[in-house]
Amino acid sequence: MGHPTIYPTGVTLYDPDRSWNGYTIFQAPGLGALLIDMNGREVQLWKGLHGFPSKLLPGGQVFGSTGERNPQHGTQDQIDLVQVDWEGNVVWRFDRLEYIADPGETPRWFARQHHDFQRQGNPVGYHAPGQEPLVDRGSTFLLVHENVQNYAISEHPLLDDKIIEVDWKGNIVWQWRAHEHFEELGFDEEARAALRRDPNLRAPGAGALGGASATAAGIGDWLHINSLSLLGPNRWYDAGDERFHPDNLIWDAREANIIAIVDKKTGRIAWKLGPRYDGSEAERRLGWIIGQHHAHIIPRGLPGEGNLLVFDNGGWAGYGAPNPGAPRGLKTALRDHSRVLEVDPITLEIRWQYTPREAGFVMPLDASRFYSPFISSAQRLPNGNTLITEGSDGRIFEVTPTHEIVWEYISPYWRKPPLSLNLVYRAYRAPYAWVPQLPEPRQTPVPRLDVATFRVPGAAPLGRDRVVELRDAQGYAAEGDFCVATADESGATRKPR
16 A cells, blocks of 8 residues: 655544543653643653653653663663653652673663553553542552573573562562563463574564574564553452452563463563464454554543554464465464454454444555554543544544544654654543643644645646647547436537537
8 A cells, every 4th residue: 555755643533522632642752741731732751761651640740760770782662751841850769670781881770661651540552431540649659671681481591570569768569570470471382482493582683673583693582562551440349350450560562462460469571462463252342453553441530441553554463374374373463454453351242443444445455545554542531532643654643432523633753764753652641730830732623634635835736728628530529437317309429618
């Protein structure tokens, strides 16, 4: 599917009456944490603040990091996790996970945080009625990295995912290591064999999209967990299902096609979806979830509360039997379009979805027009709309329950080569009340452009004096492939002009 090399950026569509109006925060490559209003006006920039992701807090404060570890020595490790106020002052910091002396670098403490974190008071990191994240106390849950060796998985060293809980003073009070629960994850023998050969090896400095052959020096990013949240109060636990205890945590692993809930008391996997999606009729109806991001339970107080919301990227992920598209058994599941799914976690029935079909595209001819094979997210809004980050294309948009787009923003901020893309990892919408430093902004509708008539300045259509009509040999005017269907007295169905 072809795409234009130049296209409009900023807010391209906005219906104030049908949108859930507020501020949107995301990480602008090369700039920092950027806050925009519904018309795309940039109302605040926390310059240089890395966001993995950027999250707004009540009172105009924001989460982020002051920098990233040298990628020659680590993959996506953030130096720290910080909370800063409106003026950019650091009011809370965590970095004391691991003291590292990288070659050629000054030894220092690292948080090794990546992809997600949550502050006590709110389970998912976005606005939910009555569940505001704490700003001056409480625990913080972080998704971090740890280098391990586990020969039950592979002889190669592993970049393992670990979840830690730290108190307000930065003390680690709880932790969970993914590799210790390998036997609970449901890999079949073919997937285990593939992991032994190549646990998604990444060469030093290769970055998130790089890799290494199984014979090269590297570390296995075997799960690549990319989201973490708490379940919070929910109807399943209220009905007696202990798997959904509010303190339990849910995560998803991009490379393994797994979504799982961890029992915080025991550390065991309490609920799991994947790595295969053909073990039951319910899984087959749901279809394969591939390379997913931002899996979480919709918080209490929002439409769809208790259901699983996930950006099912598609693309390439999973371990299994080698096939022509995955000769080593790595990234065996393939699909060239994305889905946003709201799923009942008990029955696995799809309660709502946004796919290329709901977007109005012809399947399968232009299914790839809604397609973000990596990053991305989805947030349920209080009015029932869903904010979707189609991250690979830098597109953030809001859709109604009936799939109508009521707000759309295209990021104009591009990464530097070699990954020259206007990526948006994840965006969040927050209420105006969370930013008391600013007056509520003026909201101006932005009508949808008619792409059939829109021209950039200087790209005018042909002058009307140069328009000519096609005529057949008898001098009759044609409309497309047909002449005008008006019969004359001779019975002809063509009319000269």
